[in-house]
Amino acid sequence: MTSDSTRAPGGATSALDPRDPSDSTAGTDPRNPSGRTFLGQPRMLANLFSVETWERFSFYGMQGIVLLYMYFATTDGGLGIDRSTAAGIVGAYGGAVYLFAIVGGWVADRLLGSERTMFLSGVLIMVGHVCLALLPGVAGLAAGLVLIAIGSGGLKATITNLVGSLYERRDPRRDAGFSIFYMGVNIGGLLGPLLTGWAQQAWGFHLGFGLAAIGMALGLAQYALSRRNLPAEVHHVPDPLPREQYGRWIGVAVAAVAVVFVAVLTGLLTAGNLANVIVVVTVVAAVALFAVLLTSRKVDDDERSRVRSFIPMFIGSAAFFALFQQQFTVVTIYSDTRLDRALGGWTMPISWVQSFNPLFIILLAPVFAALWTRLGARQPATPVKFGLGIMLMGSAFLVFLPMVGVASVPVLWIATILLVATLGELMVSPVGLSLSTKLAPRAYPVLMVALNYLSVALGTALSGSLAVFYTEQDEGSYFGVLGAVTIAVGVVLLLLSRPITRLMRGIR
Numbered sequence: 001m002t003s004d005s006t007r008a009p010g011g012a013t014s015a016l017d018p019r020d021p022s023d024s025t026a027g028t029d030p031r032n033p034s035g036r037t038f039l040g041q042p043r044m045l046a047n048l049f050s051v052e053t054w055e056r057f058s059f060y061g062m063q064g065i066v067l068l069y070m071y072f073a074t075t076d077g078g079l080g081i082d083r084s085t086a087a088g089i090v091g092a093y094g095g096a097v098y099l100f101a102i103v104g105g106w107v108a109d110r111l112l113g114s115e116r117t118m119f120l121s122g123v124l125i126m127v128g129h130v131c132l133a134l135l136p137g138v139a140g141l142a143a144g145l146v147l148i149a150i151g152s153g154g155l156k157a158t159i160t161n162l163v164g165s166l167y168e169r170r171d172p173r174r175d176a177g178f179s180i181f182y183m184g185v186n187i188g189g190l191l192g193p194l195l196t197g198w199a200q201q202a203w204g205f206h207l208g209f210g211l212a213a214i215g216m217a218l219g220l221a222q223y224a225l226s227r228r229n230l231p232a233e234v235h236h237v238p239d240p241l242p243r244e245q246y247g248r249w250i251g252v253a254v255a256a257v258a259v260v261f262v263a264v265l266t267g268l269l270t271a272g273n274l275a276n277v278i279v280v281v282t283v284v285a286a287v288a289l290f291a292v293l294l295t296s297r298k299v300d301d302d303e304r305s306r307v308r309s310f311i312p313m314f315i316g317s318a319a320f321f322a323l324f325q326q327q328f329t330v331v332t333i334y335s336d337t338r339l340d341r342a343l344g345g346w347t348m349p350i351s352w353v354q355s356f357n358p359l360f361i362i363l364l365a366p367v368f369a370a371l372w373t374r375l376g377a378r379q380p381a382t383p384v385k386f387g388l389g390i391m392l393m394g395s396a397f398l399v400f401l402p403m404v405g406v407a408s409v410p411v412l413w414i415a416t417i418l419l420v421a422t423l424g425e426l427m428v429s430p431v432g433l434s435l436s437t438k439l440a441p442r443a444y445p446v447l448m449v450a451l452n453y454l455s456v457a458l459g460t461a462l463s464g465s466l467a468v469f470y471t472e473q474d475e476g477s478y479f480g481v482l483g484a485v486t487i488a489v490g491v492v493l494l495l496l497s498r499p500i501t502r503l504m505r506g507i508r
Contacts, residue, residue: 041166042177043229044230045177045180047223047226047227048163048166049180049181049184050184050222051122051159052159052181052184052185052188054215054218054220055122055125055152055155055188056185056188056189056192057188057189058125058126058129058192058213058216059125059148059152059188059189060354061191061193061197061208061211061215061351062129062192062209062212064197064332064351065197065351066090067332067333068336069205070086077205077206079137081271084468085271087467087468088272088274088464088465089145089271089274090329091275091325091328091461091462091465092275092277093145095275095278095457095458096457096461097152097153097457098153098456098457098460099453099454100153101157102153102453102454103153104150104153105157108154108157108158109237109446110239110241111241113236114158114161114165115158116235117154117157117158118158118159119224121150121153121154121155122219124151125148126151126216126220127147128145128146129148129212129216130210131143131147132144132206132209132212133209160178160181161234165233165234166230166231179369183362185358186359186362189355192212192215192355193351193352194351194355195211196211197350197352198349199211201350275462275468282458285454286314286451286454286458289451289454292447293441293444293448294308296441296443298441299444300441305504305505306503307439307441308503310439312492313382313383313386313500314451314452314455315455316386316428316489317428317432318458318459319459319485319489320386320390320424320425320459321458321463322460323393323396323459325459327418329463329467330463330478331353331418332351334409334414338408339409339410339414353418356419356422360419360422361422361425364426365426365430382431382501383500384494384497387490387493388490388494389423389425389431389490390424390428390487390489391490391491391494392420392427393420393490394482394484394487395424395487396420396483397480397482400475401476401483404475433449433452436448437449466482
């Protein structure tokens with residue numbers, strides 16, 4: 001599971017600031033006025049934890065079965081879409097989520113504030129799942145995926161900010177609070193595919209989508225009862241858009257929708273090329289953001305050097321996620337067609353394979369955190385971690401090769417593959433988020449985080465574009481070539497680690 005990061009508000013406090021929990025004279029913390037706690041954290045963290053758990057439950061639960069829904073025959077409850085086209089759509093949808101995260105951040109900063117943006121995004125997600133559950137055919141699929149992509153992007157851009165708002169900057173509980181919150185991500189990611197996959201296998205796809213909708217509704221209902229208890233700043237718009245600019249931005253939004261509409265009508269944008277279009281849009285957006293950072297007069301020489309150092313890291317991150325996100329495309333197809341899922345007289349649901357990754361994260365994330373803490377200044381520099389993580393991801397694809405030609409692949413084999421991929425994820429995903437905040441110019445802290453999101457968006461969209469080439473007959477070539485190329489990317493990053501570290505100007 002990939003993690004997310006946004007700004008954490010809260011300024012410096014005075015030596016005897018009553019809001020500073022490290023101050024022995026402090027009274028009741030105004031961010032937790034009742035004095036009640038959740039695992040020693042502000043009580044409101046429980047609500048945000050619940051929202052994130054249910055949102056990830058619905059997100060990964062739906063994503064575990066939606067590809068199957070698209071390419072299964074209509075007699076099996078599916079839509080009968082070509083399998084390669086369906087895989088491309090899933091990749092494009094995943095990439096769009098991260099693109100909409102940037103839009104969601106802008107809406108939160110300029111129009112609605114973090115809290116309202118997050119709540120409305122959750123409502124959009126729930127409505128999207130309802131569309132998948134109740135509306136038949138391609139219309140329900142399209143409406144559902146668009147609403148969920150927009151909503152998930154908006155929630156991704158804001159909920160971490162809400163967690164950060166529960167703590168003053170010097171609050172020693174902050175890191176532990178985020179660790180608890182991140183566990184909600186993986187608990188939801190673990191349970192979602194298990195329950196929706198079971199429901200889909202027993203009663204059909206629409207009940208599986210319905211469970212995802214119910215999960216999101218439960219999280220929102222709990223949150224709505226206490227949303228006013230969040231700190232005041234998240235209810236406000238930090239940088240309001242001047243009213244005289246409303247017309248201009250409405251025009252931009254209408255023009256963007258019109259371009260998409262015309263492209264669909266003229267056949268320029270189709271289900272078959274959707275992933276490729278998202279790839280192009282993401283590349284253009286990334287080039288534009290890098291250009292802004294490298295040419296701005298607000299960026300000094302040291303900061304500009306750090307931005308340059310992020311370019312090879314951006315490419316490496318995209319290469320990593322181009323393979324890692326195939327757990328929702330190729331790995332799902334592989335689980336359907338190549339895996340021996342029979343356990344006695346019972347057959348394991350296809351989507352249950354997608355619960356291996358969050359399970360491994362839950363087990364291994366504390367180990368990695370303890371390792372980096374113990375190593376301290378002796379831990380590898382970030383480019384080295386990236387290189388090793390990317391090589392692990394490529395190696396995971398090579399682990400497919402011994403099973404080429406085997407009629408029924410054991411479930412434990414795919415678990416081993418996903419374990420290797422998870423080890424790579426723990427060296428790339430959280431490290432990349434941290435790096436984007438450390439390398440960010442003072443004048444543009446959000447744009448660097450946006451670039452990190454764009455690397456994930458690019459890789460996710462590429463996972464859909466690449467999945468088009470997968471077939472059972474040529475799986476050896478598919479896994480072998482992609483694994484070898486990705487390992488080569490990791491090796492290049494390792495070879496460039498010293499020059500990249502020098503460009504980072506004191507950042508490791």
